Amino acid sequence: MGFLVAQFLSGLAHASSLFLVAAGLSIIFGVTRIVNFAHGSFYMLGAFVAYSLADRLSGALGFWGAVAGAAVFAGLLGVAVEVLLLRRLYRSPELFQLLATFGLVLVVQDLALAIWGPEDLLGPRAPGLEGIVRILGRPFPQYDLLLIALGPAVLGLLWLLFHRTRWGILVRAATEDREMTGALGVKQTRLFTSVLFLGTALAGLAGALQVPREAANLQMDINIVVEAFVVVVIGGMGSVAGAFLASLLIGQLQAFGILIFPQVTLVLVFLVMALVLVVRPYGLLGRPQAVPRAGHAPETPIAPASQGARIAWAAALAVLLALPLAVGDYALVVLTEVFVLALFASSLHFAMGPGGMVSFGHAAYFGLGAYGAGLLMKHLGAGMVPGLIAAPLAAGLGALVFGWFCVRLSGVYLAMLTLAFAQIVWSVAFQWYSVTGGDNGILGVWPAAWAAPKWAFYYLSLVLAGGGIYLLRRVIFSPFGYALRAGRDSPLRSDAIGIPVKRHQWAAFTLSGAAAGLAGGLYAYSKGSVFPNLISISTSVDALVMVLLGGVQTLTGPIVGAAVFHGLETEMVRHTDYWRLLLGVAIIAMVLVFPQGVVGALERLRPRRPGQAREEAVAR
Amino acid sequence: MTVSRRMVLGSSVAAVLAVGLAGQALAADPVRIGEINSYTGLPAFTIPYRNGWELAVEEINAKGGVLGGRKIVVVSRDDNGKPDDAVRIANELVTAEKVHLLAGTFFSHIGLAVSDFAKQNKTLFIAAEPLTDAITWEKGNRYTFRLRPSNYMQAAMLVEEAAKLPAKRWATVAPNYEYGQSAVAVFKELLKAKRPDVEFVTEQWPAQGKIDAGSTAQALAAGNPDAIFNVTFGPDLSKFVREGTLRGLFEGKPVVSLLTGEPEYLDPLKGEAPEGWIVTGYPWDQIDTAEHKAFLAAYQKKFNDYPRLGSIVGYVTMKTAAAALERAGSTDAEKLVDAMQGLKVDTPLGAITYRGSDHQATLGAYVGKIAVKGGRGVMTDWRYADGAAYLPPDEVVAKRRPQ
Structure with missing residues (x-):
């Protein structure tokens, strides 16, 4: 009995820590609609700053002063980020701010390494709370009791803030209807800045409060941010009470889950999220998202390539075909990867752009393709050609199954469900040793002898990836593609004229998955091995970054985005130790210079079609 | 320059x-x-x-x-x-x-x-x-x-020490990936070969970098083991040591721990290095x-x-x-x-x-015990375990390698 109580209390302490991070994220998203990928970075900085302050100050006042100082520091940093960066992006396409925060994550990682060094930093314990109390005979840390109390206390304070102050009421109004709040004369910029302060300060506080429990380390940002998103989504985006409930749920499931099935730690939170979203599409306490009336510029309808564009494409293709004569093997290796990633990004773009379904877990299909080829080789000794046929089939099948669930949701919830499925696929690949080889992966997935020379595989990738991209493009301009776009832009009207919107989305999701699978298969043969990291969140994020960087509202965007992102990364790694810093700065700079994506910005420079301005005016 | x-x-x-x-x-x-x-x-x-x-x-x-x-x-x-x-x-x-x-x-x-x-x-x-x-x-x-x-060699070095302990009921805690899993598997196999009387009563597999240390420590204690085999390292280790020490998990229980004596993992623990743990490591200041x-x-x-x-x-x-x-x-x-x-x-x-x-x-590696001296963890009673002594003979490994 005492043991179960202790376990329950441990679960509560864990829940409180999670809640502090998640609450900040939820508040930020609720008001600004920013998917703040850098939330974990504020958490990590909170821990590091608290460590440094506590190291210099002394005594009880010093420690708690350090905690408060760290929270304020994180909050002020959040303000700076809002004013200097995010504020400029509110009119960008949806999710574009995610790109900026991704750049921020990279910058913070390298800065933290430069400032605090590589070693883990174990801070002091909380003065006065170093010891234990006995609860039903079981030892339990005093500090954890404090954390347990802190969760509900912060929840209560937030409730008071949101319900009893004018500021809170305005924030709630903005959460409900941003445009109307603005129309009534509430200054949005100031509101957004203060919300960013509150949200990031909570993240910094949560990080600072971890100092007595764990060493400040450079992996804290990535380790917390995904879990925080999961908590926010389970609770319902924008709902603080929901985040609290979800933290409790996750904390307790974690505490008791490991007693019954210790191996479940990898995937537990994602299983819970998938289940919750299937049953309750808007999380436990969430409500359907209000559709922003003028949140971002209306999309210009995409047009088939003009004569000039066709000539440019043909010229580019000719250059690519002739290139193996001129450049060395390594350049061919990198270009082969660019082709594969361009197909991968295009497949994601197909779901995101024309399909209107953002995926945070597109790596699942990339990975299923790679594993489809790899497993066929490992267990049946199949060669490259059957492997490359199996890759899109395996991924398409996966997308067919997962898509059935996903298309029932929309917006960020849909995106998070794709992430949950991707994590479930990842954990299967990671843990099912006898079949997938676990994290030691599958080796020896090399191309057939005829495709083994670098130039041969280069042409093979050019043909298959180029063919895949061309096919996706053709589909967009087919009747199916028009129906798909209609369903995205106006589900009700499409429904009224007899387009089965969900079924179109489901088919598009499956096709997108199959294309990603082909990319994954090609990637596997270009690397000679398949590992679970192909399915990891960072692979999904990379794809998302490529699409957003190129411009989600264009068809060439993902191709350009893949080339720019991959080219930058591979070159910077060759020349500097601080490549993350430079890549992050480059991304932030591009975000500021091209707030519509690179291709999106270039298209704005082009002379406009006659009548286009009027169409846009009508669309507005 | x-x-x-x-x-x-x-x-x-x-x-x-x-x-x-x-x-x-x-x-x-x-x-x-x-x-x-x-x-x-x-x-x-x-x-x-x-x-x-x-x-x-x-x-x-x-x-x-x-x-x-x-x-x-x-x-x-x-x-x-x-x-x-x-x-x-x-x-x-x-x-x-x-x-x-x-x-x-x-x-x-x-x-x-x-x-x-x-x-x-x-x-x-x-x-x-x-x-x-x-x-x-x-x-x-x-x-x-x-x-x-290798994993096998370091686990074998620790098994040698573990077999000398009177402990019969063992618990294991290891990160949930190949490194942790194979370390635990080798440890179990070799210890059982030397000491058929031991049993493994409970195991924990926290996700790497995300250990819920309090719950994990309590779950280990609930199995009531005589001794613990630890494979966690890095930030997980410092969390586990803090929460486990607070909860008295290690009192009277020998802990055998992989790599913990390496300065990379030992030094961040500073004065809270877990005394008495039997570890593999590198006592650079004493060789x-x-x-x-x-x-x-x-x-x-x-x-x-x-x-x-x-x-x-x-x-x-x-x-x-x-x-x-x-x-x-x-x-x-x-x-x-x-x-x-x-x-x-x-x-x-x-x-x-x-x-x-x-x-x-x-x-090889150095096998010894952790002690705290001058506010930091050091290795004591250590010896150099020559790797050659912990590798299976040529004919055995030949069978495990692809021909």
């Missing part, structure tokens, strides 16, 4: 002249070594490692290089913690940078990816740090050799042999810092490459691989051999 543009220009002019003037110019071409590691992913381990190999390269070149006066040049790259990036970099190093051999890697899966690349491209690969047994056994190949004592003293002095002089275990690994990796080059008398990959078989290398920890049967070096 800063390299100015003029110096580069000057040396290239000199190089051109040398090629033009002398027939033996080839002998002055440097030997190029490609090096790959997770510098951004795991800086706490890989930066001391890089210091180690930089020191070795400096020493080798100061003595006139290898193969009759050819200097060693290392082209080093960060793999971003991803096996697919590592393979691209290996491609770059071999095709664009024209390196003669590859070395490095920390994570097991990255080591395996590069070892398969080495096999495919017929290039020598000296896997410095990955611990997985697969790299020398189930997935072993002709072109890959591994330096650090009295002449070869280690020389290494320590040179290292401290160059970097004004003390070496971590990674420094030893990096240092010996490049010493291995130099020894292999000398023995082969050539930069030809096949000759280098032949030279690696049974190659003897002098290291700060004593002489080691790369076994011909499974390409594993016989580098």
Whole structure:
């Protein structure tokens, strides 16, 4: 009995820590609609700053002063980020701010390494709370009791803030209807800045409060941010009470889950999220998202390539075909990867752009393709050609199954469900040793002898990836593609004229998955091995970054985005130790210079079609 | 030393002249070594490692290089913690940078990816740090050799100590991936062989980097074990030690712990290092042999810092490459691989051999107990466990390697 109580209390302490991070994220998203990928970075900085302050100050006042100082520091940093960066992006396409925060994550990682060094930093314990109390005979840390109390206390304070102050009421109004709040004369910029302060300060506080429990380390940002998103989504985006409930749920499931099935730690939170979203599409306490009336510029309808564009494409293709004569093997290796990633990004773009379904877990299909080829080789000794046929089939099948669930949701919830499925696929690949080889992966997935020379595989990738991209493009301009776009832009009207919107989305999701699978298969043969990291969140994020960087509202965007992102990364790694810093700065700079994506910005420079301005005016 | 543009220009002019003037110019071409590691992913381990190999390269070149006066040049790259990036970099190093051999890697899966690349491209690969047994056994190949004592070897060293304990009921806690799983599997197998009376009563598998330490510690205590085998490391370890100590988990229970005595993992714990734990590690400040003293002095002089275990690994990796080059008398990959078989290398920890049967070096580890002295963790009662004594005999490993 005492043991179960202790376990329950441990679960509560864990829940409180999670809640502090998640609450900040939820508040930020609720008001600004920013998917703040850098939330974990504020958490990590909170821990590091608290460590440094506590190291210099002394005594009880010093420690708690350090905690408060760290929270304020994180909050002020959040303000700076809002004013200097995010504020400029509110009119960008949806999710574009995610790109900026991704750049921020990279910058913070390298800065933290430069400032605090590589070693883990174990801070002091909380003065006065170093010891234990006995609860039903079981030892339990005093500090954890404090954390347990802190969760509900912060929840209560937030409730008071949101319900009893004018500021809170305005924030709630903005959460409900941003445009109307603005129309009534509430200054949005100031509101957004203060919300960013509150949200990031909570993240910094949560990080600072971890100092007595764990060493400040450079992996804290990535380790917390995904879990925080999961908590926010389970609770319902924008709902603080929901985040609290979800933290409790996750904390307790974690505490008791490991007693019954210790191996479940990898995937537990994602299983819970998938289940919750299937049953309750808007999380436990969430409500359907209000559709922003003028949140971002209306999309210009995409047009088939003009004569000039066709000539440019043909010229580019000719250059690519002739290139193996001129450049060395390594350049061919990198270009082969660019082709594969361009197909991968295009497949994601197909779901995101024309399909209107953002995926945070597109790596699942990339990975299923790679594993489809790899497993066929490992267990049946199949060669490259059957492997490359199996890759899109395996991924398409996966997308067919997962898509059935996903298309029932929309917006960020849909995106998070794709992430949950991707994590479930990842954990299967990671843990099912006898079949997938676990994290030691599958080796020896090399191309057939005829495709083994670098130039041969280069042409093979050019043909298959180029063919895949061309096919996706053709589909967009087919009747199916028009129906798909209609369903995205106006589900009700499409429904009224007899387009089965969900079924179109489901088919598009499956096709997108199959294309990603082909990319994954090609990637596997270009690397000679398949590992679970192909399915990891960072692979999904990379794809998302490529699409957003190129411009989600264009068809060439993902191709350009893949080339720019991959080219930058591979070159910077060759020349500097601080490549993350430079890549992050480059991304932030591009975000500021091209707030519509690179291709999106270039298209704005082009002379406009006659009548286009009027169409846009009508669309507005 | 800063390299100015003029110096580069000057040396290239000199190089051109040398090629033009002398027939033996080839002998002055440097030997190029490609090096790959997770510098951004795991800086706490890989930066001391890089210091180690930089020191070795400096020493080798100061003595006139290898193969009759050819200097060693290392082209080093960060793999971003991803096996697919590592393979691209290996491609770059071999095709664009024209390196003669590859070395490095920390994570097991990255080591395996590069070892398969080495096999495919017929290039020598000296896997410095990955611990997985697969790299020398189930997935072993002709072109890959591994330096650090493997998972199996380190677990076997600890089993020797664990078997001496009276404990019969054991609990295990290990990160939830191949490294943790194979360490626990080997530990269980070898301990049961020595002590048929032991039983394993509870096991915990926290996700790497995300341990819920309080719950995990309590769950372990609930199994009421006599002793604990720990494989967690890094931030998880410090969390586990704090929460476990607070909850009295370790009171009266011996803990046997993999790698915890290595400065990389021990030092962040500072005064809270868990006293009495039986660990493998590297007591750098207490090793009295002449070869280690020389290494320590040179290292401290160059970097004004003390070496971590990674420094030893990096240092010996490049010493291995130099020894292999000398023995082969050539930069030809096949000759280098032949030279690696049974190659003897002098290291700060004593002489080691790369076994011909499974390409594993016989580098050992230090086994001892943790104590706290002067506000930091140190190893006491330690001994050097020679790796050769903990490896299965040649005929056994031959069966585990692909033919």
